[in-house]
Amino acid sequence: MIVRFGFVAMSLVVQNASPSRTQTYAGFSKLDDRDAAIRRLERLAEENLSNTLRILKHCRAHDIRMYRFSSKLIPLATHEALAGWDPFEALHAAFREVGDYAKKQDMRVSFHPDHFCVFSTPRPEVLANSIRDIVYHVRMLEAMGLDERSKNNIHMGGAYGDKETSAERFVRQFGELEDRLRHRITLENDDKTFNAKETLAAAETVQVPMVLDIHHHAVNPGDTGEEELTEGLWPRIAETWRKERERLGLSSEADLPPKIHASSPKHVSDPRGHADFVSAEPVVSFLRRAARTSAALDCMLEAKHKDAALFRLMEDLKELESRGEGVKVLDGGRVEISPF
């Protein structure tokens, strides 16, 4: 199985390259020239996009083929008070340049709208905000000129005291989204409410691919044991991706491999928190089992130290390779994992 690794949003290696510079609404409304204030937001967005491009070039230089964009590329993008503002016109060229570069380097890119995007919510205004947030993220992918292989990963949301009803509400409300939005979404198991089995059931029902977070699974496994995860759930998760490839007319698993997230617990007292780095052994242990089913897989690292954690993991993988642990570091940032 061929595995590629990626990291999230910012680089700890490239200096002064934040893709998430912003402005508070309090600061924005203090400026009395509204046009100038809006131009300032657009200037910040251009700076964020130009730093995003710098990070993509850094990825290319280090054979990193997977990256998650910051959701904060455009400051105050979905704020109520800026509802009439369309930043995409001014940012057209900047978005296109980022997208063109990602395509040229054949990078897998994505977004991860954060916890304000909740399709299980019983509150109509929260649902409306969630749709607005998804539209914002989809418009960014479209402005980059990226096809539907590039997606926005979300969680199902809260349980509100009744997880079953909540899951049904998720399926109903999510199902009402137009195809243009639905085809841009993946579903991920979370660390305290919807576990891997429940998330997979929902993903199968609404027909979107599922992203498996193996750290979330470790702290929120439900009744799913390790054996059932790799022998029972993983083949079904891989199948959600096969269906998506079929829908997109892609023939090879390498064209859109299943995706997982990996991170390590911050501390025994805070097992849900993300550690600075990622321990290689538990990840390799999962990958070797997944390799029974899959020929390709992409793994997003969610570590505090971002790309620095990725570089350290690659060094640790080389160490495992030298000990004959079923790992082989290839060129192009790819790692070959042998099944066991």
Added chain:
DNA sequence: ACCTGTCAAGTCTGG
């Protein structure tokens, strides 16, 4: 230059 409280947004818990 550095430190600390705050930030647009949601949900859950505990008092």
Added chain:
DNA sequence: CCAGACTTGACAGGT
């Protein structure tokens, strides 16, 4: 019923 925790990088205002 409401305040605070959760989580995160960066702003904003202070020294």
